[in-house]
Amino acid sequence: MGAGNAAVEVQAFGLPVRSPVPRHGLLALLASTDVQVVIQRGVGAGANLPSKVSTYLAGGLPIVASLAADTPAAQLLRESGGALLVPPSDPICSPRQ
Secondary structure: OOOOOHHHHHHOOOOOOOOOOHHHHHHHHHHHOOOEEEOOOOOHHHHHOOOHHHHHHOOOOOEEEEEEOOOHHHHHHHHOOOOEEEEOOOOOOEEEE
């Protein structure tokens, strides 16, 4: 288990959190899901495009993303038409398109 798994499980309402998978198991793991999740903190969010965004878009599954609206990642996800964007660092919020 990763160092932050216990804290994530608490925030995930007690749902189990998987341990990291080996690189060769990533595609099978992604294919076994119904939705992909991208979480980016508001601080420094515009500095980069999370690499998982392109991987998730290539997989063709819906994406729920917690990103600042003015970031490159948010713009790309809006243009994709396959993502639901929510404000970062806000556990209870209304989705925005």
